[in-house]
Amino acid sequence: MSRRATHLAPRLATHLATHLAARLATALVWAPLLLASAPVQANPLDYFGFGARGPGMGNAQVALADDFSANYYNPAGLATRDALQLQLGYTYVDLALALNGYDLGVDGVRGFQGGLVVPGDVWGHRLAVSLGLYMPDERITRLRALPEAQPRFALYDNHPQRIVLTTSVAFELLVDTLYVGLGLTYLSDTKGQLDVTGVVDLRDAGGTTLQTAVDVDFVAARYPSAGIVWKPNDNLRIGLAYREEFDLTLDIGVVVNGDIVLNGASDSPTTLVPNARLEVASKNSNLFAPRQLTLGVAWSKMQEDQAHPCWTLTAELGWYQWSRFKTPTAFLTTSLDAGTLPLSIPENPVPLSPDFSDILVPRLGGEVFLYNSENFDLQARAGIYWEPTPAPSQRGDTNFVDGDKFGFGLGLTLGFKDLGALLARPFYLDLAATFVTMPERSHTKLDPADPTGSYVSSGSFFGFATSLRLDFGGEEAP
């Protein structure tokens, strides 16, 4: 290496880094804004349920859901009812997730939820189409790629910060017996590139002139869900639901093209390297939801008039394919062509695999009809579930923290059937309270000099959900 080159190398690196940082900042400002316009179906529902009936029963709904929440739990259930249905509500979950007993301040989840179920009839068979929406009222999306070693509750970091839009269609294959449903969701992968062209002056920033162009694409991705509900008799319902996995990536690249010169501000700059090129690409899995398959059974004891069940018990088992969870750490690749200048950029290490495992999640729920009159109905429900963590104890360099979850739910439905001038139609108010505890879990580092060190994770959630349901036409049902 010549002495001159030795002096030029750090100057070039400094200039490139400065200009690169400025342009990259521009790109990072634009990218989330653009992405925010793309509604995505995502994880808030996986963690906290949909509607207010489900959370009140530990989200054991695959055999029972028949309102707008069936968009999530099992779209086939949409075809089991006759009434046009409109629901609107709110959900709020406060997270208290801690390391070593100190709360990390993980954002809670809160937002509006609602949906519409429009039933129809085709050749004497029920048909229903539905739309469900969860709209967080703080931020509609959040993208970020934290350093690999920074501890974070990997499943709750930025995953709940999402709009959820679901659409489904359901059909009654066999009258009053067999129903099928299909949901289809359009998602958006993000690919963006910042192109920078111009001249970089090694010695004088004033001699550097660069032009910037931002190009961000949202590539459509489709993720299906499907379900079946089988009612062999009035007492028994069996549901099976499938949700495909999805993985939203954040893919941002920066390309700097230009000449490296001396005296760029003068009329006759000296070109050291013509057409130098620096490429930086950052890619990470920003949102992952596992492939899921859930089987549930519900048994109801019907009232004598067969109008409503006296009580219902349901149990289900869900399989979540978390083993395909990809690291959320950004993988940075760089490439530099600086001609004869002796510059090189070391390769970045490949992010470590999170090594998550598939899990089985059992859920139990029940509800009982407490009171029924001409003007007022009252139902109560409860449910529990156990969700083992898919994440291994974080003993190495990664800190993707999670723990087993024990969830409890309680709920009520208040039915108001005759409010005169206030509301012409009956309406039902669902209320649910949920509590989830994440017992302490030790993460003992293999390296005693690990910067984060060993720690204990723990946590709990407390939340509630409300939903106001209006039925139009069809049989009145709680």
Next chain:
Amino acid sequence: MMTTTTTTLLQLLRTLFRASIIALALPACAAEGGREGGGDNLPDRGITGWERSASDTTKPFVLTTEGMPLGGASAVVVAGQVLVYGHRVSAESTFELFRAEGDATGASFAAPVPLGVAGHDPSVLRVDGRYWLAYVDAANAIALATSSDGRTFTALATTGIAADRRGPSLVIEGDRMRLYLSTGTTLVHTEAVRSDAPSFGPEVEVLAPGIGCVDPSGVAEACWDEDAIVDAEVRRATTPTGGVVYRMFYAAHAGGDSDIGFAASYDGVTFERFPYNPVLTGTFDERSPTSVIAAGIYVLLWDESRSTTVGGLVRATHVPTAPSDRW
């Protein structure tokens, strides 16, 4: 059915507005959020992020004696007060041990009080209300002493400690005594059963200069401490998971400079270097680090020299939001 839908649509919209008022009444009472998502109170081991109490280009000493350079500090927290034991050069040009009483966080100290013990590089511990002291005595041998008040020490008869060792660091756990010693370039460990006349066993090398350094991604790299490891202080700490970790701040030489690094071990013998070493560097050479947790703050003290007659104890602090290792 679809006809019903059409005829009730307007009614639906009208009633929706009324119903939404009822539905939204409940959440309106809920607490508001606003936090930024999971970065608060991350575990903090008190290894990096040191903030010097004063600029290192002036005389940043929290403890000094004009004309009598002092050093070799070892700190301990007793009754909410930081005590420092060290050595200074007496008027007769010999080393003598002293004790200085500081405030709650070691920000200032009273004048040092001689212990009446000739020696240097003390390491002090307080276990079960009793003080234990290891130091290099006037004959340049490692000596042990104990005291009930921290002022008057009684020497212990020891055997098995190799000659020409320096920079002792003493760790006591149950009935076991561990000594970490510098050979001048390498750090070794020896141990004995705790008694009034401990007999130490064979030495085991625990950290050698220039070997086994890796960068934060685990790739081997040139060691920052390639010339010599000296002046180590080992603390037996408890991790949040209830385990034991031996924390070591040590001064090491490379390229004519002395800086401070960190290493740790689960068994007290096999130490791993911190991947972001050195953890403290400065204009002048840093030597003889000692660390305590005082009033919830990680405090690091070490000595620096400006000349043969000017030197003293320097302090840096790290205020953790969520301290993890404790000792």
